[in-house]
Amino acid sequence: MSNVFPKWSNTLPLKLIVFLLILAAAVVSGVTYYATPKYTRVGYEPSQPVPYDHSFHVGELGLDCRYCHSKVEESGHANIPAASTCMSCHSMIKTDSDLLEPVRASYASGEPIQWVRVHETPDYVYFDHSVHVNRGISCVECHGRVDEMEVVRHDQPLSMGWCLDCHRHPEEALRPLDQITNLDWVHPGGEKGQIKDGLKFVEEWNINPPQSCSGCHR
Template identity: 45%
Template sequence: MPQIFHRSLNTVSKVTIFGGLIFCALLAFGWDQFNRSSYVTEADVVREQPIPFSHEHHVSGLGIDCRYCHTSVETSSFAGMPATETCMSCHSQVWKDSPMLEPVRASLRTGKPLAWTRVHDVPDFVYFDHSIHVAKGVGCESCHGRVDQMPLMRRAHTLQMGWCLDCHAHPERSIRPLDEIYSFGIKHTSREQEDLSRELRIDSKPLLDCGTCHR
């Protein structure tokens, strides 16, 4: 029986098959990297706000405790945003005529809250309770990064599922003594964190259950 296809086509077919597999692998890798990029996750991207509020100035410079502005951080699933009256408790005396703070004064005059752009947000299908994380020793820095060094607020981590699961699998890496929740730049040894994890009775097994975050 005469040969229909030239022998060289065997090589072409092998190159095509392996080339296709390599292309698919590169495409999958590229897609994964794209989904982890700041373009998608918005990590390290400064979001536009009604006023350029500086956590670096207020936290490091003035020593204001996180709870002064985020009043429900210990009792609610949402940390809370400061009311205009909270801002004006200082700025009715300090920088009271600054053009930069006109949106704050306008908010007080009209009674319309400032429309802050939310920086840390998770999808609606994810259940997140801020208060339980604080109660179990997860400090502000663990999720929000060095807020005390941010002139403008940005997301320090991706907040993607893989990042959450990594913390839930090894919660001892992110916890600290309860009296250091609102402190920044404090380091503890692995042994200290493991001891604290036992003291706070943190069990990672339930944390990895789908129903913990997806209810």
């Protein structure tokens, strides 16, 4: 019986298996690298109807976060300010700026400005701002250096693993309550001082961040 299959077909299965293994490795690494909020969310910086510059208002003028996001200490939701908050100053400053036209229109009509949401956890996550800022977690831990951002950028992945990192080691992030909105605060004692004081806060404030499912998913 003559050769039905040519000779090169002897090594074909092996070559195919090697190629499929390499392909599988490429797909797995691709998914690991890309299919995570570290890729899909971090870096998101939509253009807003009014190009509000945090780096100027917070960094330069020294506005406290709570001047605008005034309910963050009482509410689970950190509110976007009303147009009247902008008008507290802009009824006097830059009153003829074209960029501020939507603010003036909103103030006059009562129709809200349609800001584009940057940070958005899935709906099955019950994140509460007030409980974090009232217990020593600064804005900067999740939102990054907003006081240096001209356009607000998604800075941290806000993934579940990322949340749990902090819930397992709260002492690395806890800080004195009067430094919550001071975004460039770092513990004067460096990393060691942070851990030492962090552990003290955990003890004093009875910090016990939930790690069970129902802590955040209810």
